[in-house]
Amino acid sequence: VLVRTIGSFHVGGRVVELRGLASRTNTLVPGSPPVLVDPNGDFHVGQMYIQFVRLVRPRATLPLVLMHGGHVTGACWETTPDGRPGWQSKFLEAGFDVMVCDTVERGRAGWSRFPEIFKSEPFFRSTREAFVLFRIGAVEDYSTNPALRRAFAGQRFPLAALDNFAMQMVPRWNGNEPLIEAAYDAALQRIGPCLLLAHSQGGGFAFGAALRNPDLVRALIVIEPGGAPHPSAETVESLRRIPMLFVWGDYIDRVPFWAAVKPSVRVTCDALAAAGGNVEWIDLPTRGIRGNSHFIMMDDNSDAIADLVIDWCDRQKLRAPGDAV
C-alpha cells in the first residue's frame, strides 16, 4: 500500500499531583550511579494512544478507528497469532485510513500508580481463562502443555499459536471506565467524523462514544460487543441515525457470559430496527460460517469476515468504488 503518513498521538486525561509519598533509591541503568527517586509530583493520567496510518489515495471517505477489547491492546488488530496479516493490514489494503487505539491503562497509553490514582488493583488474565472466555475450548480440554490442549470441534482460532496470543494480553482495571470514556470522547473530538470498529469490551465504549458524539460517529461496527446501552427512547432516538453492523461468532451457548450478553445486545439492536434504524445483525453460524471464536479477527477466516464488513461498508457507501491501493 502507498502510505502517506505513519504516526501516533496521545489524547485525553489530565494532570494529577501526588504528595507525601516516601522517596526510593533507583539505579536507572545497571552500573550507573544510583539516583534518589521522589515518587511525588505531577503525572499525566487518563490519556489514550492512537496510532494512525494514512494512505496516499484512501477509498474510504472517513478514517476507520479500531477499538480493542478487554485485556488486550491495539496489537490485536495487527499480525494474527499464527503470523497472517491482521485487520489493520486488511483494511489498509481495502483503502481505509486506519487508526488503532490503545485505550487508557493499556499498551502505549500507559497506566497510573494504584491505589493513589487508579483506585483498585489490576486484573491479569491467565491463558486458561482466555481459552475458556474467548470460546476456544472447554475448560476440561485446557492444559498448560500446548500439545495437550483441545479446542471445540471446528474451531477456527489458531490453537497452536495460543501462546502467541497469550503474550499480547495485558492487565486491566475495574473502575476506570469513566477515564476510558472521557479519553475516547477527546479522541473523537480530535479525529473528527469517523467510522468505529470495536471488539468486545471496546463495543460498549463505542456505543457510549456514539451516544455522546452522534455527529462524529458516522458508522458503528461491533464485533461481539461486551454490552450495548439499554434501549431507552432517548438512546434509540440518538443511535438509530447511525448505520450499525453487529457480528457474532460460534459456540456462544458454550460460555454463560456470552450466552447472557448476546441476547441483551440483541434487545438493543431490535429496538433500533423497530425505530427505523439502519442495523444489520450477522450471526455467522446462521449464515453457515461455523467455528469462529470470540477473536474473529484472529481466526483462520479473518480475511473473509473482514470482507463481509467491507461489503457492508460498500453498501453503506462508506467507501468509493475503485482499485486496490
Place this chain on the structure above:
Amino acid sequence: VLVRTIGSFHVGGRVVELRGLASRTNTLVPGSPPVLVDPNGDFHVGQMYIQFVRLVRPRATLPLVLMHGGHVTGACWETTPDGRPGWQSKFLEAGFDVMVCDTVERGRAGWSRFPEIFKSEPFFRSTREAFVLFRIGAVEDYSTNPALRRAFAGQRFPLAALDNFAMQMVPRWNGNEPLIEAAYDAALQRIGPCLLLAHSQGGGFAFGAALRNPDLVRALIVIEPGGAPHPSAETVESLRRIPMLFVWGDYIDRVPFWAAVKPSVRVTCDALAAAGGNVEWIDLPTRGIRGNSHFIMMDDNSDAIADLVIDWCDRQKLRAPGDAV
C-alpha cells in the same frame, strides 16, 4: 512510502504459574453479569513487542531496530510531541525497513503481577523529573503550569508540547534487566542480522545484545546511551568488529547523571578505537549544533540529526545508493 507489510509480533519470555491467591469478583463490562476471577493460573511473562514496517523496495541492506529508553515505549520514535514526523517515518523514507520495540514491561509488551512475578514495585516518572533528567531545563524553572516553564537557553526540545511527551511516559521496574536482555536476545534470533539504533537505557541493552549476538548485530547506533560495558579485553575484542556511532546532545554538564555517564561511555568508545574499532563519536555541540535535549529524536532539528545518522550509514555501506522510496 510504498509499504509491503505492517505487522507485529511478541517474542521471548516464559510461562509462569501462580497458585494460592484468593479469587475476586469483577464486572467485565458495565452492566454485564459479574464474574468470579481466579488470579491463579498460567501467564506468559517476560515477552517483548516488536512492530515492523517493511518497504516494497528497501535501500538498506538490513532492518533497522529502534530500541527506546527508560520510562517510554516505541511511541517515542513516532510523531514528535509537537506533531512532526518522527524517526520511524524518517528512516522509512530513507529506505530502511524499521522495527520498533516495546521492551518487557513497557507498552504493548505488557507487564506482570508484582511482587509475585516482577519482584518489586514499579517507578513512575513525574513530568518535573523528566524535565530535569532529560535536560530540558533547570529544576527551578519548572512549573506544573505549562505557561510558567522556562527551558535552557537555546533549547530545541518542543517545550510547549512537554505535556504531550509526559502522556507517553510509562512505569518501569528496577530488576527486570535480565528479562529484558533475554527478550532482546530472542528478538535478535528471530529478526536475524540487523542494525540497532538505541536511545538512553536502550543503549545499554543494545551493547549487551551486541556482545551476546555478535554475528547478528551488524551496526550499533547509540543516542545518548545510559551506559556502556566496561572495556575488558574480551569485551573490546568482541565489540570492535561492530561499526558504532555515538551521538550526544547539549547541556550534559547541567545534570550530574549525564555528566557522569557520558565520560564513562567515552572510556569504552576510546578503548574500541584504540583496538582498531570502527567507531564515530558525534558530540553535537562541538560540531556547532547546540540546544539538543536528551530526546534528540523529538528536538526541533530531529530530521537533521537523523540525516547525520543516515550519512554515517551510507559511509558504512549499510544503504544502497538510490532514490527516495
